[in-house]
Amino acid sequence: MKRYSAFAVAREALRNHMGWERAWASPEPKKKYDVIIIGAGGHGLATAYYLGRNFGITNVAVLEKGWLGGGNTGRNTTIIRSNYLQDPSAAIYEKSRSLYETLSQDLNYNIMYSPRGVMMLAQTQHEVRGYERTAHANALQGVATEFISPSRVKELVPIINIDGPRYPVLGALWQARAGTARHDAVAWGYARACSAMGMDIIQKCEVTGITREAGRVTGVTTNRGDIACDKLGIVVAGHSGHLADMAGFRLPIESVALQALVSEPIKPCMDVVVMANTVHGYMSQSDKGEMVIGGGADGYNNYTQRGSFHHIEETVRALVETFPMIARLKMLRQWGGIVDMTGDRSPILSRTPLENCFINCGWGTGGFKAIPGSGWGFAELMAKGHSPLCDAFSLNRFREGRFIDESVAAGVAH
Amino acid sequence: MLILTCPCCGVTAEETEFHPGGEAHLTRYGPGSSDDEFHGYLFEKVNPKGVHFERWRHANGCGKWFHAARCTVTLEVFGTYSAQTTEPPQHIKDKISAKRPGWSWREFA
Ligand SMILES: Cc1cc2nc3c(=O)[nH]c(=O)nc-3n(C[C@H](O)[C@H](O)[C@H](O)COP(=O)(O)OP(=O)(O)OC[C@H]3O[C@@H](n4cnc5c(N)ncnc54)[C@H](O)[C@@H]3O)c2cc1C
Ligand SMILES: [Zn+2]
Numbered sequence: 213m214k215r216y217s218a219f220a221v222a223r224e225a226l227r228n229h230m231g232w233e234r235a236w237a238s239p240e241p242k243k244k245y246d247v248i249i250i251g252a253g254g255h256g257l258a259t260a261y262y263l264g265r266n267f268g269i270t271n272v273a274v275l276e277k278g279w280l281g282g283g284n285t286g287r288n289t290t291i292i293r294s295n296y297l298q299d300p301s302a303a304i305y306e307k308s309r310s311l312y313e314t315l316s317q318d319l320n321y322n323i324m325y326s327p328r329g330v331m332m333l334a335q336t337q338h339e340v341r342g343y344e345r346t347a348h349a350n351a352l353q354g355v356a357t358e359f360i361s362p363s364r365v366k367e368l369v370p371i372i373n374i375d376g377p378r379y380p381v382l383g384a385l386w387q388a389r390a391g392t393a394r395h396d397a398v399a400w401g402y403a404r405a406c407s408a409m410g411m412d413i414i415q416k417c418e419v420t421g422i423t424r425e426a427g428r429v430t431g432v433t434t435n436r437g438d439i440a441c442d443k444l445g446i447v448v449a450g451h452s453g454h455l456a457d458m459a460g461f462r463l464p465i466e467s468v469a470l471q472a473l474v475s476e477p478i479k480p481c482m483d484v485v486v487m488a489n490t491v492h493g494y495m496s497q498s499d500k501g502e503m504v505i506g507g508g509a510d511g512y513n514n515y516t517q518r519g520s521f522h523h524i525e526e527t528v529r530a531l532v533e534t535f536p537m538i539a540r541l542k543m544l545r546q547w548g549g550i551v552d553m554t555g556d557r558s559p560i561l562s563r564t565p566l567e568n569c570f571i572n573c574g575w576g577t578g579g580f581k582a583i584p585g586s587g588w589g590f591a592e593l594m595a596k597g598h599s600p601l602c603d604a605f606s607l608n609r610f611r612e613g614r615f616i617d618e619s620v621a622a623g624v625a626h
Numbered sequence: 627m628l629i630l631t632c633p634c635c636g637v638t639a640e641e642t643e644f645h646p647g648g649e650a651h652l653t654r655y656g657p658g659s660s661d662d663e664f665h666g667y668l669f670e671k672v673n674p675k676g677v678h679f680e681r682w683r684h685a686n687g688c689g690k691w692f693h694a695a696r697c698t699v700t701l702e703v704f705g706t707y708s709a710q711t712t713e714p715p716q717h718i719k720d721k722i723s724a725k726r727p728g729w730s731w732r733e734f735a
Contacts, residue, residue: 320678328688453672453674454675457674462666463673464671465673466671467673511645512628513673516701518698520628520641521627522642610669611665
């Protein structure tokens with residue numbers, strides 16, 4: 213793999229850009245791998261990458277039914293933050309955020325991490341108390357956040373209406389080192405690095421069955437033939453229940469649609485991310501100038517990657533009140549992804565009832581921010597059988613009543 | 627947008643008049659049940675890619691709960707029926723079998 217650099221850009225400029233290589237290979241599947249990862253979203257690719265980088269395991273295949281990054285990784289609104297309430301969450305999300313800071317250098321791929329700051333508005337007394345509590349918890353966890361006043365909010369976001377009428381802004385939880393990154397680039401950067409280590413990323417390869425023998429997985433059946441493996445990692449977000457069914461167990465997960473939309477591009481007007489959880493909406497401005505908008509998930513099981521119109525309507529109604537100037541914007545695109553929701557709104561990184569089968573899912577509406585940290589921990593779990601980052605997120609926590617309740621911190625999506 | 631008919635009051639309306647209530651036909655376990663039974667009842671979701679039986683409430687109408695059979699891949703509603711039953715009625719099962727050959731009812735626990 214040739215490295216990307218300013219020098220490479222200059223070199224290619226002088227020879228009509230004929231020297232750029234393909235970023236990753238498109239191999240035919242082999243008969244057997246040490247590790248198969250199902251799902252080439254951010255979490256699956258990051259898992260493969262850290263298996264190679266941290267544990268030297270490179271006889272790995274990542275199987276993807278569509279195109280890599282075409283699931284939720286390519287559909288999300290890219291908010292990255294780590295201001296969660298519970299200690300296990302703070303640990304994995306903060307690990308992730310800190311890996312994001314240097315990910316472009318690590319992967320030699322510009323993932324455009326932009327630590328522009330994320331603000332979560334408090335618009336009820338209940339939220340004020342909740343976020344003050346989170347700020348204290350974060351201080352103990354070593355995550356830098358603060359509770360800021362309405363005037364500071366207005367200073368950071370001049371286009372905001374802090375006076376109501378329904379829900380005046382009473383303050384905000386502010387994480388200055390949080391931000392956004394380019395979602396496709398995260399998938400592409402990991403894919404390129406995996407391919408360079410000799411791993412096989414096999415697209416248009418749908419897993420249709422999981423073969424088992426005496427409580428162990430022996431391999432998978434796919435539309436491109438049977439492939440054997442020593443270890444299997446299931447990392448398929450909204451399709452986790454479907455894959456678990458193939459493996460013969462059930463999950464505490466329901467799949468629902470989550471939508472987002474973007475406006476026409478306009479001049480820079482807001483350089484932080486603002487989330488308004490009481491009214492269910494959040495917004496940031498992309499580098500292209502589009503206002504990126506999201507809200508709450510739909511309420512019923514859905515595998516269609518599109519959502520209900522009235523949820524979009526609710527989100528936009530709430531944001532027009534908070535940011536009156538967007539009332540005159542035209543919206544360009546709307547889309548949906550299938551998110552995997554757990555009851556405690558925390559992910560599952562766990563062993564399964566099958567001895568050599570592992571599952572990474574349940575990131576629901578907020579797993580883009582967790583891609584590097586989740587890959588780091590899950591690779592360790594798959595390689596060594598346990599991982600300090602993942603242990604609290606095991607499937608057993610439901611049986612044992614050890615919930616990691618983040619429904620407050622993640623009141624709305626992400 | 628889903629269109630549902632409330633079997634309790636007969637009104638047909640779009641989904642904003644109703645509130646979804648999750649998986650239907652759960653077998654409820656209480657005191658005296660085993661850990662496995664209780665865990666299954668509370669946490670193990672069917673979450674099927676396909677035919678789903680679910681609870682809905684006519685929230686902005688008569689206020690009553692009922693059941694719906696729906697496909698989670700096409701969003702087609704096969705029908706709605708009373709919640710006072712442990713299994714979907716035969717006409718709903720027949721309708722699903724006609725549209726999804728090979729489909730069969732299984733006990734949910
Ligand atoms: C609209 C929207 C907005 C969001 N906003 C944010 C945000 O601002 N911040 C944030 O942190 N998170 C956000 N999220 C959540 C985030 O996108 C996800 O948690 C994260 O991308 C999940 O990554 P993944 O790799 O687990 O899943 P995915 O990217 O969905 O990858 C799973 C892959 O598995 C493949 N697959 C499925 N079944 C099979 C099979 N049988 N065989 C082979 N492959 C299969 C799929 O095709 C898919 O590519 C948002 C999500 C949505 C939908
Ligand atoms: Zn009714």
